[in-house]
Every structure is written in structure tokens, then in C-alpha cells.
Amino acid sequence: MKPTPILGCALNILRKTSGVTDTDQQNKKYNELRNRIITIAQENEKILFITGHEHGLQYIVRDSLPQIVNGSGSKMIFLKM
DSSP: OOOOHHHHHHHHHHHHHHOOSTTSTTOHHHHHHHHHHHHHHHTOTTOOEEEOOSSSEEEEEETTEEEEEEOOSOSOOOOOO
16 A cells, blocks of 8 residues: 555654654654753863765854764755855
């Protein structure tokens, strides 16, 4: 049985609003961990967040927290800031 587009949309809305799994941004435990990591990072100048998801390379400072976002480098994009 193939899922229908309506069912897929409903599942995405449910996950975005309810925090059903522990990896959802609305999940209480996820948010407690996230807030604790941010607090610890803001208290220490030697913390740098590095992620790898995007296709380009970015350097971002948000809430006094430096972040490097690095991707596979398979696509070339230009981000206008």
C-alpha cells in the first residue's frame, strides 16, 4: 500500500507540532538538552559548533555562538548576506 500525499503532510504536521519522537524540535527532552548545551557554550569562549548538512560553507555567529556549517562541496552556491 502506497502512502498518499495527504497522509505524508499530516505526519509532517504532527511531528512539527507535537514532538512525538525525541529528535523533534518540539520534544521536551530535546529542548532541555539544546538549552543546556547553549548555556554551557555561552559560558565558555572556546566552544565552536560545527555541522555538516548544507552544500556550501558558512560561518555564522548567532546568540554569541560561532558556528561553521560545512557540506559535501558537491554543489556551488552563493549566499548573499
